[in-house]
Amino acid sequence: MLAWEVIGVIDSDGDCAEWTFPAEAGAVRAARAAVRGRLREWDLDSLADVTSLLVSELVTNSLRHA
Numbered sequence: 001m002l003a004w005e006v007i008g009v010i011d012s013d014g015d016c017a018e019w020t021f022p023a024e025a026g027a028v029r030a031a032r033a034a035v036r037g038r039l040r041e042w043d044l045d046s047l048a049d050v051t052s053l054l055v056s057e058l059v060t061n062s063l064r065h066a
Helices: 026-041 045-065
Strands: 005-012 015-022
Touching: 015 026, 026 045
Parallel strands: none
Antiparallel strands: 005 015
């Protein structure tokens, strides 16, 4: 197992979300779900598709190139 973690942070008008994910393939799905859920809670559903795609790419690239 790798010794690093993927961390995600969202800040929206003073509301902040932060996650830590293990350095394994399942982190991509977990990160995507976490971001979608938080955007839904903040009534920002319109951003969910694009944001999920970006999160998937960032987490995948982090896992692949670290």
